[in-house]
Amino acid sequence: MKARSLTKAYDSEPPVEVLRGVNLDVERGERVAIVGPSGAGKSTLLNILGLLDEPSGGSLEILGSATHTASPARRDKLRSELLGFVFQDAHVLGHRTVAENIELKLAIRGVPRRQRFGLIAAILARVGLNHRSRSLGRLLSGGEKQRLAIARALVTTPGVLLADEPTGNLDDSNAGTVLELFDEAAKRGVAVLVITHDSRIADWADSSYLLIDGVLSTRK
Numbered sequence: 001m002k003a004r005s006l007t008k009a010y011d012s013e014p015p016v017e018v019l020r021g022v023n024l025d026v027e028r029g030e031r032v033a034i035v036g037p038s039g040a041g042k043s044t045l046l047n048i049l050g051l052l053d054e055p056s057g058g059s060l061e062i063l064g065s066a067t068h069t070a071s072p073a074r075r076d077k078l079r080s081e082l083l084g085f086v087f088q089d090a091h092v093l094g095h096r097t098v099a100e101n102i103e104l105k106l107a108i109r110g111v112p113r114r115q116r117f118g119l120i121a122a123i124l125a126r127v128g129l130n131h132r133s134r135s136l137g138r139l140l141s142g143g144e145k146q147r148l149a150i151a152r153a154l155v156t157t158p159g160v161l162l163a164d165e166p167t168g169n170l171d172d173s174n175a176g177t178v179l180e181l182f183d184e185a186a187k188r189g190v191a192v193l194v195i196t197h198d199s200r201i202a203d204w205a206d207s208s209y210l211l212i213d214g215v216l217s218t219r220k
């Protein structure tokens with residue numbers, strides 16, 4: 001993923017410049033962390049990198065595909081084929097079971113029905129949720145929802161994984177498991193980008209950056 005001179009401004013009163021010329025490279029197999037104080041523009045940047053929002057200026061390439069010149073339909077296709085998301089509100093479907101939440105993802109990716117059960121069981125075991133596979137999404141705790149979101153993002157292999165505070169609701173043991181899953185994904189060639197307040201994640205990453213007032217600088 002290659003971002004060049006990304007800017008984002010809102011014409012609100014007063015006008016807000018949220019991102020000021022962000023340059024960022026995340027290679028396949030690399031683990032990158034971005035830390036920054038509240039209001040620095042982290043979620044805005046993640047939404048732009050995830051093709052959920054458009055920048056005011058600059059360019060963004062995802063695994064060699066230019067996105068800033070792409071049509072909305074092409075952006076949707078790139079998002080669903082190349083990106084995996086672990087976002088804070090988790091987007092878990094409350095009226096579907098844990099297993100169904102994951103199966104939907106496999107169905108969208110065209111994984112044949114007979115292969116799905118094994119993949120779902122394996123990833124739920126990894127995040128410690130196999131005993132909840134028949135529970136409805138809305139009955140899960142915050143941390144369980146977060147682990148389900150991680151299972152759903154990693155049951156297939158995305159080109160880029162974008163995670164917003166993925167360990168925010170988790171105890172140390174579950175947070176450790178999440179980082180192990182991210183390590184394994186990186187070893188499979190996934191570009192892993194984590195936005196966090198947790199300096200331990202920044203230490204774990206191969207490269208880390210600081211975002212302050214919309215300006216990104218190298219930390220490590």
Ligand SMILES: Nc1ncnc2c1ncn2[C@@H]1O[C@H](COP(=O)(O)OP(=O)(O)OP(=O)(O)O)[C@@H](O)[C@H]1O
Pocket residue numbers: 010012016018036037038039040041042043044045
């Ligand atoms: N639609 C909007 N109109 C005007 N300002 C906005 C809009 N959306 C976000 N902002 C402002 O942009 C700034 C950055 O917001 P953002 O949510 O990206 O920060 P953040 O670093 O993720 O913060 P936190 O860690 O608290 O979630 C904030 O000052 C916010 O008020």
